[in-house]
Amino acid sequence: MPELPEVEVSRQLLLPLVRGRRIERIVHQDPKRYKDTDRAAGQRIHDLRRRGKFLIFDLDRGHLVVHFGMSGGFRFAPTPHTRAVLELEDRRLYFHDPRRFGYLRWVARPEAVPLLATMGPEPLSEAFTPAYLRRVLAGRRRPIKSALLDQRLVAGLGNIYSDEALFKARIHPLTPAGALGPRRIARLHGAIREVLTRAIAAGGSTLADKSYLRPDARPGYFQIEHAVYGREGQPCPVCATPIARVRVAGRSSYFCPRCQRAGGRLASK
DNA sequence: AACGTACCCTGCCGGC
């Protein structure tokens, strides 16, 4: 499913193709889900930015805000699940959204999207520091996995990359966020950056269900490097203990029960 | 306030 790396890879691929181009019109049949898209017609694209898992087309007036949901993405060719078509002056972009969890909307200001107005710092920016993480996790009782999925704390992490970062930092997903000491938070901070950076370089993750493909329909390759995500019962790449799965905040969480010990500061010692 | 849970939607998988 598209998370920060997949959206960033799409952005990098699309940017040189859309910058300076005019959107002639946007065609779709789901006005409840894809809102005010007529307002984008006739406008030129000045930039294509990413914020968390959102893509933002900066137009002459306003912005076209796009979210891939859990199965969406832009494609250069139509698919059986094309839900909208962006007709540019020299090419068409097809919005592929099989499960219809995606989001496509024109807004005057990005902050008009509630989540964009409250979104936490970009994990690969300088604003995301170990001190910031310590501050927002302090005193919280919620499981660290749940906190990492909260876009208001950190932007762009989803189920795959939060599990992979927790594994790399050797932190159990159910650990209360406030029980993490500075050393483990520093490790987590580094792990988040490393996992995301490597995933972007690998073109993102494409799972067996192909819920994410790049616009040119090529897959990403980071799934080869997944240590725990989707690998229940398979040996941990570090210690060969079978990977376990627990449910946290309604989501499956994969972890190594030996490398990622349960409990807080004391238990980790 | 801080947290968990049901829901949206569709494709796919396992069980019978």
Add this chain to the structure above:
DNA sequence: TGCCGGCAGGGTACGT
């Protein structure tokens, strides 16, 4: 073999 319930999960709305 074929049907079908259950699961997957971004974000949101609502309950506790």
